[in-house]
Amino acid sequence: xxxxxxRKLVIFAMLTELxxxxxxxxxxxPSYSRRFGEQCSTCHTMWGALNASxxxxxxxxxxxxxxxxxxxxxxxxxxxxxxxxPTTLPLSFITGVGFDSRNEKRQxxxxxxxxxxxxxxxxxxxxxxxxxxxxxxxxxxxxxxMYETKAWEFTPLGRAEANxxxxxxxxxxxxxxxxxxxxxxxxxxxxxxxxxxxxxNLLGGITHLPLGYASGKVRLSVNQYLIYERRALDLxxxxxxxxxxxxxxxxxxxxxxxxxxxxxxxxxxFGKPVADIGKRDxxxxxxxxxxxxxxxxxxxNNTQKDFYGRWVMRYYNQSLGFSGFHSGDQYDDTLRSxxxxxxxxxSTGIMSGQQDVNRSDRFGIDFTLSLAPLGVPVWLENxxxxxxxxxxxxxxxxxxxxxxxxxxxxxxxxxxxVYGRFDWIKGDNINDTTVVSTVSxxxxxxxxxxxxxxxxxGWQHLVDQNxxxxxxxxHHVFEDNATSTTQPSTAKLSDDGVTLRAMIGF
Numbered sequence: 259x260x261x262x263x264x265r266k267l268v269i270f271a272m273l274t275e276l277x278x279x280x281x282x283x284x285x286x287x288p289s290y291s292r293r294f295g296e297q298c299s300t301c302h303t304m305w306g307a308l309n310a311s312x313x314x315x316x317x318x319x320x321x322x323x324x325x326x327x328x329x330x331x332x333x334x335x336x337x338x339x340x341x342x343x344p345t346t347l348p349l350s351f352i353t354g355v356g357f358d359s360r361n362e363k364r365q366x367x368x369x370x371x372x373x374x375x376x377x378x379x380x381x382x383x384x385x386x387x388x389x390x391x392x393x394x395x396x397x398x399x400x401x402x403x404m405y406e407t408k409a410w411e412f413t414p415l416g417r418a419e420a421n422x423x424x425x426x427x428x429x430x431x432x433x434x435x436x437x438x439x440x441x442x443x444x445x446x447x448x449x450x451x452x453x454x455x456x457x458x459n460l461l462g463g464i465t466h467l468p469l470g471y472a473s474g475k476v477r478l479s480v481n482q483y484l485i486y487e488r489r490a491l492d493l494x495x496x497x498x499x500x501x502x503x504x505x506x507x508x509x510x511x512x513x514x515x516x517x518x519x520x521x522x523x524x525x526x527x528f529g530k531p532v533a534d535i536g537k538r539d540x541x542x543x544x545x546x547x548x549x550x551x552x553x554x555x556x557x558x559n560n561t562q563k564d565f566y567g568r569w570v571m572r573y574y575n576q577s578l579g580f581s582g583f584h585s586g587d588q589y590d591d592t593l594r595s596x597x598x599x600x601x602x603x604x605s606t607g608i609m610s611g612q613q614d615v616n617r618s619d620r621f622g623i624d625f626t627l628s629l630a631p632l633g634v635p636v637w638l639e640n641x642x643x644x645x646x647x648x649x650x651x652x653x654x655x656x657x658x659x660x661x662x663x664x665x666x667x668x669x670x671x672x673x674x675x676v677y678g679r680f681d682w683i684k685g686d687n688i689n690d691t692t693v694v695s696t697v698s699x700x701x702x703x704x705x706x707x708x709x710x711x712x713x714x715x716g717w718q719h720l721v722d723q724n725x726x727x728x729x730x731x732x733h734h735v736f737e738d739n740a741t742s743t744t745q746p747s748t749a750k751l752s753d754d755g756v757t758l759r760a761m762i763g764f
Contacts, residue, residue: 289350289389290320294328297723303667304675304718304726305763307478310572314535317525317544318456319397319444320389325455325532334393341393348390354761356382356728358407360429362414365750366421367738376429380407382759385475395447399465401440401475408432413753417706417738418498420749439516439555440465440474448522455532457524461548464516464555468523468546468568470579470624470641471665473514478667480730480757481714484681485643485661486514489588490650493685494657494706497606506593509556511564513583513620516555521548521566538631541573552585559593562586564618575628575637583620594652599700608703610652610695617648622662635669653690653702659683661710673720681712687740707740728759 291298298305300323301312308316311323321327334342359377384405391397408431414420442463449458466474473486489512491499500507511517523546527535534540545568551557552564562585570579591613598611621644628637642662650657661683668676690702716730736751 289346289348289387291723293330293332293344293346293348293390295331296328298720299672303669304478304720306476308472308476310575311536313544314525317459317523319391319395319446319459320399321391321397321446322456324534324536336393340395343392344390348388350387350389350763351385352387352761352763353384354382354759356380356407356757356759358431358755358757360413360431360753360755362429362753363751364414364420364422364425365748365752366423367417367741367745367747367749368421369747370423372423372425372427374425374427374429376431378431380431380433381405382407382757382761383475395445397444397446399440399442399444400438402438403434406434408434413734413755414751415492415710415736416494416499416708416751417496417745417749420736420738420751421496422498438464454527457526459523460520461523462520464518466516467513467519467550467566467583468521469513469581470570470622471639474516478675478677478718479665479679479714479716480728480759481712481732482514483641483663484683484710484712485641485645485663487512488659488661488683488710490645490647490657490659493659493683493708493710494650494688494704495608496704496706497608502597502606502608503593504596506559506590506596509553509559510593511552511585511588511618512554517550517552518555518558519548519550519566521546523547538574541571543569543571545569552588559590560587570624575626575630577624577626579622579624581620581622581624583618585618587615588618588647589616598652599695599698599703608651610690610693610700610702611697612652612695614649614652614654616650616652619646620644637667639663639665639667651688651690651702651704653693653695653704655688655690655693655702655704657685657688659685659708663712665714675718677714677716679712679714679716681710681714683708683710685709689740691742705740705742705745706738708736708738710734710736724763726761728757728761730757731755 301315303309315323332345334344336342358380362374365371386402389399442465445460446456448460526543530540535542547567550564553559564585566583568581570577594609594613597607597609599607624641626637626639644660646658648656663679663681665679670676685708687707689705691705693702713733719727732755734753738749
C-alpha cells in the first residue's frame, strides 16, 4: 500500500514540475490582468478568493475599483453607443493536477464497522472563463467547467451510508463533466448619473447566491462549507438519498449550488464619495435582493419562486453581514410521489406520498474580525446559520438544524497563506415513525438526530503569479444519535483525507 502511494506521489511531483516548466508568463485571473496590467493580489488574497477590492471590482461589473475606472492597456472597440468589446482576448483557462488520498470508516447503528481507503492522481479542474465589461453598463461572466474532481463533495453522509457495511473497501473518487456552471450578466448603474456609481445594479443568469462567504470557486479552501451544502434529507434520511430521489437529486435545492436568478444589488457609501470606498475608515455597505427558481441551475421544479437577500457592512477591514432565504416549497409532486414508501421498493422510500408543501427558511449572520489595521495579516471568518424545512418527509414533521464555521487565516507573505477551519452542524430530532400516511397507510421510517463536523487545515503558495501549490487536510465526522429498538446505537461516519494540487491559470 505504501509503495503504491509513493509511486503516485512521484508521478504527481513529475506532473507538477512539467506544469511549472511550461507555464506561460501570465498573471492569475489572466484576462483581466492582461487587460488592465494589474497583479492578482489587487483583487485576491490568493486566487480565486476575493479581497475587498475584488468585491468592489465584481460589483462594478468588472470595470472599477474604489469607484475609479481601470484603464485598459489597449483601448476597447466601440461597436455602438455605450457598448464596446475588449481588444484583448477575454478568455482564461484554469487547470491543475493533484494527488488525493482518503480513509473512510462506517459504523452502523448495530455496532458493525467497515473501512475503505483510496488514493488517486487527479486532473483537479479544467475550466474556461469568458468574462469582460462590454461598455459603460453591460458586462458578462461565463464559466465552462469541462472537467472537475468531486472527491471532496461526495464523502459518505447519513445513516444509510453508515449502515452500508457492504460498501466498496476501495474509495472511488468521483468526477464530473458539466457543460457550464456560471453564466451571469450585469447591467450597472440603472439610475444613471442621478444615483451614486454602482449603487443600483441588475444581475441575471446562473450564479451562486450571495452568501456570507463564497461557495463557488472563489472560496479559498478546496473543501466546501458544510452549512451551505446540506439539505434536510442529506442529514436525516435513513435511506440513500441518491437512490431514493434519482434525477431529482440534481435539482433539489442546495444553498451553495449555482441558481438561475435575478437580483438588484449595489454598494452604498452613505454620503461619502464612492472613490473613498478604498479607505479603511470609510463605512460602506453592500446589498443584494433577488428571486430564484431554487433548483440548482435547472428549470423550476414547481410553480414556487424563492426569495433571498443579503446586507453586509464593512469598516476598517471588519465586516458584519446578514442573509436570508425563503422557499414556499422545495419539492415537486413527482419527487413527493416517487420517493414515497409505496412508490419505490420498500427498502428505498421514506416519504408519505402526501402532496403537502415543504417550506424552507434560512437565516445567517456572518462577521469577519481582522488584525490588518494593526499591521498583522491575520483574520477570522465566522458564519452562523439557522435552517428549517417544514415537512421534509411528508408526514407533517418539521426539521430544524443550525451550524456554521470559523476559519482563521494567516497571510504569511504576499505569496503564502495558511488557514484552519472548524465546521459544524447540529440538528434537532425528527421522528415520524408514529405518524401514519393518509395515502399509503404506512408509518414513517425516519428517526434522526444528526450532527456533523469538519476540521480543515490548508496551505497555499504562489510559485508565480499564475501558478499555485495547494495542500489541504480534512477530518470529517457525521453522527446520528437517535436510537430505538431498530436503531440500537449511534450511526457514525468518519473520514480523513489529503489533497495536494498544482494549479495554473493563463
